[in-house]
Amino acid sequence: MSLPEEHVERIWRVVASIPRGRVESYGSIARRAGLPRRARLVGQALRQAPEALGLPWHRVVNAAGRISFPEGSRMHSLQRRLLEEEGVRFRGRAVAREHRDAPPDLDELLWGPPSRPAR
DNA sequence: AGGATGACAGTGT
DNA sequence: AACACTGCCATCC
Numbered sequence: 001m002s003l004p005e006e007h008v009e010r011i012w013r014v015v016a017s018i019p020r021g022r023v024e025s026y027g028s029i030a031r032r033a034g035l036p037r038r039a040r041l042v043g044q045a046l047r048q049a050p051e052a053l054g055l056p057w058h059r060v061v062n063a064a065g066r067i068s069f070p071e072g073s074r075m076h077s078l079q080r081r082l083l084e085e086e087g088v089r090f091r092g093r094a095v096a097r098e099h100r101d102a103p104p105d106l107d108e109l110l111w112g113p114p115s116r117p118a119r
Numbered sequence: 120a121g122g123a124t125g126a127c128a129g130t131g132t
Numbered sequence: 133a134a135c136a137c138t139g140c141c142a143t144c145c
Contacts, residue, residue: 003142026127037140043126044142060126068126075126 003044007035011045018059021087023095025063043068058082065094 010033018024026039035041046057058079062068069076071093080090089096 001142027129030127037128039127040125040141041127046126057126062126063128079126 003041007033007041008045008048010034011042012049012053012055015042015046015055015057015060016053018056020056022099022101023059023061023065023083023088024101025061025065026068027063028101029060061095065097065100067093 011029014029014033015024026042027037029042030036030038033042042060046055046060049055049057067076067079069079083095084090088099091097
């Protein structure tokens, strides 16, 4: 089986939509691309992304908020530098919470999205 | 053909 | 917080 070009492009689009100064996890990106539970595909799609696209690949971190390249590797330091350059701060090895995707709160889980029309 | 390998994640301890 | 284990799936020997 190969990774359908269609999937790859949806992933690229989602990554392109991550605003400056914020980060998003592989899993979250996969979900938003309509590929739930397939976080690994995000990494693969990113790996084969042409440089010319100018994707903000550095805004993609793992679920723990940490950079997935090995510590001390070139890619790791590059990613960290790019993030810090756009104002992202770290707490230890993880991106500070203020830059991560907002966790769904209990109210929303129980009551559903606020956009639902009131009776 | 089949096992190892990842730019991962969820759950359990 | 750090492991260990399992699910995941395209790629690469």
